[in-house]
Amino acid sequence: MANRTKTLRIAIGLGLLLVIIAGGGLWWYSNYKSTAMPGKMKPLLQVSSVSQIKDAYDVIVTGTDPEGVAAAVSAARNGLSVLLVDGRNREILGGLMTLGWLNSLDNNYSPESSLVPGKHNFLNKGIFQEWYDRIEGTSFDVVTAANAFYELVRQEPNIDLLMKVKTMEPIVTVGQDGMRKVTGVQVIRQDGSRHNVKAKAVIDATQDADIAAAAGVAFTIGREDIGDPKSQMAVTLVFKLRGVTQEVWESFGRHKDTGIDRMSGWGFPEMWEYPSSNKDKVRMRGLNIGRQNDGTILINALQIFGINPLDPRSVEEAFEIGKKEIPLVVDYMKKNFKEFADLELAGTAPELYVRETRHMKGIYRLTMTDVLDNRDQWDRIAFGSYKVDIQSTNYQDRGAIMMNPVQYAIPFRSILPREVNGLLVVGRSASFDTLPHGSARVIPVGMATGQAAGAAAKLAVDKELSFRELSESKQDIAALQERLNKQGMELKPLRIQPPAYTKHKAYAGLKAAVSMNLTVGGDKNEGFDLDGASNAQRFVYQLNGVGRLHSAYFKGKAADSLQGMSNPAEAQLTLEQAAAALGSAMGLPQNPRTTMQELLDRGVVKQDTVSAIQDPKRLTNGEAYMLIRDVVANYAGKTYD
Template sequence: MSKRFEPSRLDGRSVLRKRRFRKGTVSAVAILVLLLAVAWALWLREPGGTRAPAPLADVPSVGQPKDRYDVIVAGTDPEGVAAAVSAARNGLRTLLVDGGSREILGGLMTLGWLNSLDPSYSPDKPLIPGKHRFLNKGIFQEWYDKVEGTSFDVTTAANAFRDLVAAEPNIDVLWKAAKLEPIVSAGPAGGRTVQGLNVTLADGSTHAVKANAVIDATQNADIAAAAGVPFTYGREDLGDKNSKMAVTIVFRLSGVTPDVWKKMIAREGVGHDGYSAWGYTDMWDYPTTDKEKVRMRGLNIGRQNDGSILINALQLFGVDPFDPKSVEQAYETARKELPLVVDYMRNRYEELRDVKLAGLAPEPYVRETRHMIGEYRLRMTDLLDNRDHWDRIAFGSYNVDIQSTSYAFRGTILMKPKQYAVPFRSILPKEIDGLLVVGRSASFDTLPHGSARTIPVGMAAGQAAGAAAKLAADHGVTFRELSRSEEKIGQLQRMLNEQGMELKPFRIDPPAYAKHPAYPGLKAAASMGIASGGDHNEFGLDDPSNPQRLVNNMLAVQKVHAGAFRGNPTAALKGLASPDKAPLSLRIAAQAIAYAAGLPADEPDKAASLLESNGLLAKETVAAIRDPEKLTNGDAYLMIRDAVKGLTGTVYE
């Protein structure tokens, strides 16, 4: 084990020295904080120049894998690097393997050019002014301290990943595997266990590589899927399997001199942070050539040390990441559209008149494919409640960011949690043992995935997976047995804390929306994607609703619970002149819900009684309505909650 992981020890003389110099501690700390803050500001040199470009360091590959390792990590994205480094530091012989044409560590961040982080910041104030305080530390923090900031140069990032891996003699890296297939055997009590990978090399030879544990860090959980782990796909848990967030191809612009950068970040509405900038929101108005395939959004911009910038803003629809022809078609669409996009930008923004299109990322940025069904599936209620879990291995606080799924839907920020825990059970698949899944395809419902899919969360989960492999081996238990032992999970958390993470219990005071009487209804509505609070959690529970909104909500509920709600709620709008402006009455709301449930509700005055008699509306909900002629959003959400509970038995808690 590396010395950096050894717990600190104080002898008596150290304690004595601490007491002797206690009086000077406050002033010394103040001076140190000031010096660090100045150094931080100078290092950023913002606005102005950048670091000098560095050459890309080579990451050597073993010619052939050994027959056995303690751990195999499949996938060299950031989560995979963290998992491999963690396993190796814990004394495990580790194979880090990837396929295709990859020879650069970092995957999405280095080959996908996604060079801006979506960090989960701590609710606690930072010690050093201007420096971020992250919830997920450990190996992620080590890597972050080597790069420029929340946006970074992709070569700097690749070299930082390379340094982490190269420092661990227990890691073998294997590039360009033609195929990776799990070796699955029957386990105890009829279960199945992954015991390694069949690795087909570029020359066509296949090697059976056995391991005590396999960590799937591929973006799409390819190993887990091949092993038979259950998944949902896209927005399937919301009733729309064919819908998923847009794919993006990041593009590069050259000609961004320091003077151009200064003008960019000085533009009204543009925010910036070191190497990052975001804004230019009127790029949503760009006249796309094909609304079925492509559109632009506001720009997320990250600087590069060669003076160029990388832009994450081009949204591509209908892309199947598992079909090479579909991916190539997406690139063809991007190659045709981006020259028009850049011309539009040059004409619209004076500071960009001399920039040039300088390339497309080698790999696409795929936000969403598979969602694993694990021992615990992270839910929207976890985020709404800012919930801790006893088996916490990572934390999240990033916005629940749902990107466009089509040209018509621009995406939304569902809410901004303060802090929630990701449990170990969310990286442990159901039905298959010997395998952990880290990254965006872990066990998250579609909506909380909008926050939990972020890379700092995935790197923390990767570090936990590597340490869990060591702990399971030492105790001779399976991952599933480990997941059910509070004692062993506590030991895992202590290991991780000694290794740089901070996995401590926490409690967040209930936010204002959680104290509202309609909160149980909000939980249901947010979980089904029909309530959105933005990044300020303004859910408008006391705002007036209207008949059209209620009907739209019920149409969404029908998708989520398709087998239960089979009727037509729009029939309740018959005869209403302006259903999107009229107040929502209890009669119309009850009628729409009853119609959606397939009940005969032609008499609106009797619709509420009809729902009550069928167990689809609680008397307490009706009694809490202040004005039956003017229902609020909160009133409507509570009625919807009752109907879903009564018809399906589902309670969102």
């Protein structure tokens, strides 16, 4: 009898497993592999603001982008009174995704597969997963998304939502220790009424960390931290096309080097060759296509250069450039691709898709070595795994995939300013170096940091701790992580297999080279090519990059070492040539040329590095990076670890 019961239980268990697998497979097919029609168009929910705001709240969250929604919902669910306030002229929640029309997600996938076949297994989960489960998939209808954000907010009685204020500024006091502290936000409403609203904590979830900047938090701008202060990634004006029948949608998937699923399309790489009418300001790239439920599609591909998103006049210029160019782009698409022949322009996004502006100088700044190492952090509050995607900065630059991590941690210290108390900064303007920001800037990471910030506020309020005190306590950070795990996030310590490149003898050099933007790995990290042969021209280009970043030390011209060389791009890099190029970059006298022995005697190159070179007549890329690492560490005093 017992055996029969056991057998029955096993059979039932297997049956349930098969049902789950079958259901998962059906769900996966209907949502991803299927190219069936999208869902029905839903009415847009009208967002209501609170009529009266209180004099004080436990937490004020500024900005209604996805990160702000996550922060407000998290704080409210943890029992705090919350004011969620927005200073832009918005009618709906969701910001970049619903008004910038960035309707395709750059997701953070776990290295561990989902138990449900075909279903995505995201990192972090939590409030992001709740929102994601309400939309169509990795691309979504912006009305669905806006409604999902609003539903998350309005179901929380602890949140007062206030939209479309004229201005919002931090209220800042200075303590006896000289430290500034944000104690609330001054709000001026549309009717001109002024409100000084106090708070025990403020979470800045604006795209550009406007509240933090006004409070005196330090930032770098754009690519300043890699020696390119006048550059930042292009902004994009997303545009809409109408007339997309099911037949048209399926035709996209038959185009060469292009693919589709039910809601997403990608490809048409020929658009890189679109003849821009203004090459100083605008170009097209391959298409990212997000389907809408009303038979339209959104195209994320128009790159606009030289725009300062912090300057309203420059933003207006970007709209003017985009709206002038987009009709030309659509005409080109209609004439050159049969798939677009019958489609018509249906509008442009109300807001720009801005990829970067400010990068906060927080207690901890996420680095490229963190991402390369797939490094865990003791105070982890989120994980990232999206590729390090650096978009174009000018017409000649096609951007780059710096590398593709497995999984890395975002520390609590990266949302905490160095010199201002009472404030946390979440989203793309948090404390990330420019290059790792290419991965950490994505919305799912930002929503995870927002959820963590809301929970951290609860812990700080209950324990009467400053955020700085919280960040210094391993016991309290552990309590924060436990709280977040119980509330749907997954913040267990990392356990992943280190990538092969981390075991290479030149890995220390690679870390320096990638951190200084001297090499890129691509989607599969194969571009590092540590054992491939370097050449004289490439080494000089790399030293030019070092010179831009460490200009106080490398005042010479590395190219002087190429004099008399007919074809440096074909000349294998020798140890002798490398020494001459390093000496030229350092500004050392070159008559006679600098020798490696001289660099060894000066202590700027290690003997171990030279001894590890297998063939002095043919240096590899990895060996070249090791030489650069030594000189930057021992001459300029900067080590990338």
